[in-house]
Amino acid sequence: xxxxxxxGFGNVGRFTFDAIMKAPDMELKFVVxxxxxxIPVPTVKSVDELKDIDVxxxxxxSRKVPEVAEKLLSxxxxxxxxxxxxxxxxxxxxxxxxxxxxxxxxxxxxxxxxPGSDSVVRALMLAMIPRGITYxxxxxxxxxxxxxxxxxxxxxxDALSMTIPAGSGVHRRMVYVELKDGADxxxxxxxxxxxxxxxxxxxxxxxxxxxxxxxxxxxxxNIFRKGVSGSTDNQRVEFxxxxxxxxxxxxxxxxxxxxxxxxxxxxxxxxxxxPIDYLCGDTDELIRxxx
Amino acid sequence: xxxxxxxGFGNVGRFTFDAIMKAPDMELKFVVxxxxxxIPVPTVKSVDELKDIDVxxxxxxSRKVPEVAEKLLSxxxxxxxxxxxxxxxxxxxxxxxxxxxxxxxxxxxxxxxxPGSDSVVRALMLAMIPRGITYxxxxxxxxxxxxxxxxxxxxxxDALSMTIPAGSGVHRRMVYVELKDGADxxxxxxxxxxxxxxxxxxxxxxxxxxxxxxxxxxxxxNIFRKGVSGSTDNQRVEFxxxxxxxxxxxxxxxxxxxxxxxxxxxxxxxxxxxPIDYLCGDTDELIRxxx
Numbered sequence: 019x020x021x022x023x024x025x026g027f028g029n030v031g032r033f034t035f036d037a038i039m040k041a042p043d044m045e046l047k048f049v050v051x052x053x054x055x056x057i058p059v060p061t062v063k064s065v066d067e068l069k070d071i072d073v074x075x076x077x078x079x080s081r082k083v084p085e086v087a088e089k090l091l092s093x094x095x096x097x098x099x100x101x102x103x104x105x106x107x108x109x110x111x112x113x114x115x116x117x118x119x120x121x122x123x124x125x126x127x128x129x130x131x132x133p134g135s136d137s138v139v140r141a142l143m144l145a146m147i148p149r150g151i152t153y154x155x156x157x158x159x160x161x162x163x164x165x166x167x168x169x170x171x172x173x174x175x176d177a178l179s180m181t182i183p184a185g186s187g188v189h190r191r192m193v194y195v196e197l198k199d200g201a202d203x204x205x206x207x208x209x210x211x212x213x214x215x216x217x218x219x220x221x222x223x224x225x226x227x228x229x230x231x232x233x234x235x236x237x238x239x240n241i242f243r244k245g246v247s248g249s250t251d252n253q254r255v256e257f258x259x260x261x262x263x264x265x266x267x268x269x270x271x272x273x274x275x276x277x278x279x280x281x282x283x284x285x286x287x288x289x290x291x292x293p294i295d296y297l298c299g300d301t302d303e304l305i306r307x308x309x
Numbered sequence: 310x311x312x313x314x315x316x317g318f319g320n321v322g323r324f325t326f327d328a329i330m331k332a333p334d335m336e337l338k339f340v341v342x343x344x345x346x347x348i349p350v351p352t353v354k355s356v357d358e359l360k361d362i363d364v365x366x367x368x369x370x371s372r373k374v375p376e377v378a379e380k381l382l383s384x385x386x387x388x389x390x391x392x393x394x395x396x397x398x399x400x401x402x403x404x405x406x407x408x409x410x411x412x413x414x415x416x417x418x419x420x421x422x423x424p425g426s427d428s429v430v431r432a433l434m435l436a437m438i439p440r441g442i443t444y445x446x447x448x449x450x451x452x453x454x455x456x457x458x459x460x461x462x463x464x465x466x467d468a469l470s471m472t473i474p475a476g477s478g479v480h481r482r483m484v485y486v487e488l489k490d491g492a493d494x495x496x497x498x499x500x501x502x503x504x505x506x507x508x509x510x511x512x513x514x515x516x517x518x519x520x521x522x523x524x525x526x527x528x529x530x531n532i533f534r535k536g537v538s539g540s541t542d543n544q545r546v547e548f549x550x551x552x553x554x555x556x557x558x559x560x561x562x563x564x565x566x567x568x569x570x571x572x573x574x575x576x577x578x579x580x581x582x583x584p585i586d587y588l589c590g591d592t593d594e595l596i597r598x599x600x
Contacts, residue, residue: 037539040439108596128600135437137600138584139430139548144599145564145587146426146557148331248328248563250556256549257430265541266437272539273436287600289585290592293429296436301581305399308435309419309428309578 020044022275023074025065025086027051029235030100031077033268035059038075041272043298047071065090073098073275077268083127084110091123091285098274100130100267107133107287114285125285129274130267131259132156134288136239139257141289143243147253150245155183159237159263161191167215168193173201176229183240184220191221196229237263273297311335313566314365316356316377318342320526321391322368324559326350329366332563334589338362356381364389364566368559374418375401382414382576389565391421391558398424398578405576416576420565421558422550423447425579427530430548432580434534438544441536446474450528450554452482458506459484464492467520474531475511482512487520528554564588 022044024034031049035057038046048068049061065086068074074090076083076099083101090097091114101110111127118125128134132154140152157180164179171177175196182190193210197203207223210216226232241257259266274288277295297304313335315325322340326348329337339359340352356377359365365381367374367390374392381388382405392401398419409416419425423445431443448471455470466487473481484501488494498514501507517523532548550557565579568586588595 033539033541036541040537040539104600107600108593111596112593131437133600135433138433140599141584141588141595142426142429145584146422146561148560148564148589246331247553247556247560248324248331250324250327250553253553253557254549254551258545258547258549260545262538262541262544265538266544269439269538270437273439287596289596289599290583292581292583293432293436294580297432298439302399302403304432305402305578305580308431308580309395309398309424 020073020276020279021047021071022272023048023050023068023071024077025050025074026077027053027055028077029264030267030271033262033264034075034077034271036265037269037272041276041298043276044272050074068095071095072279075099075271075275077271084113087114087125087127088117091117091125092121094121094123096124096278098126098129098271098278100134100271101128102130102133104133111285111287118285119283122283124278124281124283126274126278126281126288126291127285128287129271131261131263131270132239134267134270136241136257138288138293139241140243143241143255143257146255147243147245147247150243150253152241152243153185153187155185155187155240155242156189157181157183157238160233160235164191164193164215167213168195168210171206171209171213173198173206173209175201178229178232179215183238189219191216191219193221193223194226194229194232195223196226235263235265237261311364311567311570312338312362313563314339314341314359314362315368316341316365317368318344318346319368320555321558321562324553324555325366325368325562327556328560328563332567332589334567335563341365359386362386363570366390366562366566368562375404378405378416378418379408382408382416383412385412385414387415387569389417389420389562389569391425391562392419393421393424395424402576402578409576410574413574415569415572415574417565417569417572417579417582418576419578420562422552422554422561423530425558425561427532427548429579429584430532431534434532434546434548437546438534438536438538441534441544443532443534444476444478446476446478446531446533447480448472448474448529451524451526455482455484455506458504459486459501462497462500462504464489464497464500466492469520469523474529480510482507482510484512484514485517485520485523486514487517526554526556528552 073096168177180192273296459468471483564587
């Protein structure tokens with residue numbers, strides 16, 4: 019049995035709890051959370067208190083991930099995370115890779131759905147069709163980053179930014195706002211549209227009575243590639259998904275917690291992991307079932 | 310530069326030639342063919358004449374693949390093939406794995422699209438959604454196995470069996486036949502529908518003047534999985550493709566010829582290979598581009 023810990027118990031942490039409970043080869047030894055939790059598993063306040071575990075699944079905001087991963091890997095504890103700041107992944111991986119190797123630990127970074135399973139799909143599409151264009155179209159679904167940006171704007175009481183796929187990797191932003199007393203809608207809408215997060219996209223701002231009533235954790239993606247295999251044009255592949263966002267992120271991290279222990283010391287992204295390693299069961303039986 | 314040989318120069322062999330010519334990191338050293346070929350590469354009659362190559366790409370009918378792969382692996386030459394007899398893959402892999410390990414060679418077996426890239430998609434879907442059902446729907450496209458079965462029936466001069474996806478992994482067979490002089494259509498149609506290849510599927514037999522006029526190497530697949538991530542139901546993922554069949558098979562073998570040399574000695578299916586290994590280029594740059 020793989021001895022796992024969950025670090026952080028927000029939305030993704032709770033879904034990770036569910037996924038570990040359903041995994042036949044894992045047991046949950048600890049949850050790390052500053053809050054008191056009503057769950058049948060020992061809870062500790064800090065990662066410093068973790069011991070006798072094989073892998074820690076980091077369910078933290080991305081900005082906190084590198085520091086906590088470094089701390090655990092330094093102690094020889096393997097980690098999995100869904101770090102999603104795309105522009106920093108390569109550098110964070112190199113830093114964690116050194117620490118992991120020096121301490122005989124293993125890590126999979128950015129093991130969510132994008133980055134994560136979508137990255138694997140893009141790599142596979144490139145192997146099939148080396149020349150051409152891949153478009154990743156997100157949504158419809160809530161964007162956390164964009165929502166946080168709207169909430170920071172003067173006069174906004176609550177907000178939700180939906181990402182709508184407009185094709186060819188272009189996205190429309192539908193922004194729903196609840197205003198503070200006395201705030202002027204036109205001023206708020208103008209400020210949102212001028213924000214760095216929105217200035218390059220088609221953005222619609224809509225005033226609502228209750229943002230809470232709109233919330234839904236569903237999300238989706240469409241990845242499309244058209245191009246050339248060898249010298250043959252018009253090869254088309256497409257990947258679609260309609261999913262509960264934190265549930266899928268959690269499941270991919272749990273599958274990656276299984277995979278990480280099968281690797282050599284170091285830090286990896288999902289495109290560097292053999293897909294069979296995510297799965298529970300005998301190699302030959304998996305080959306018979308899947309290949 | 311990876312020194313490659315093509316073994317067999319039928320349809321897939323010709324497309325493999327194209328794909329190697331376009332690969333920036335490969336050079337084609339030999340083609341093995343019993344025919345005289347008008348190509349600017351040394352041609353030899355037998356695999357026994359191959360020397361100084363890193364990898365041989367086997368573009369042979371599946372039934373000939375295991376024997377030729379054994380011969381090459383015994384000599385320490387790595388191989389890639391698109392062996393597609395699903396029920397035997399696990400056993401053939403185990404046999405080749407022993408020979409490869411004993412001779413410091415490497416092999417990827419069943420590196421086409423199904424088995425092959427579809428297998429990778431199915432494995433990834435299972436990692437994302439551990440409980441549920443995956444349906445693989447083939448077509449529309451020609452089925453070689455079914456076509457050969459029809460051609461063996463009395464009174465058939467030429468034939469083509471198209472696989473049409475009917476959903477949920479169920480397929481309709483559209484069989485186009487050219488009859489020999491004096492053959493009775495109803496008798497032939499009845500024999501086709503009673504054949505093992507067709508008896509379990511909805512089969513339509515149609516008489517045509519020219520089978521040649523219907524031939525098209527296009528094919529497709531739809532892989533659909535709906536199931537549970539953690540304890541969250543109704544997670545849906547789907548993979549679609551519309552492709553030239555031999556061109557894609559050839560490209561995947563060529564990408565696998567790159568990947569195979571990065572493995573430890575042994576024989577692997579595609580679900581056992583890190584996806585990044587199929588790709589040309591620097592690890593960190595690929596991570597920046599794809600993850």
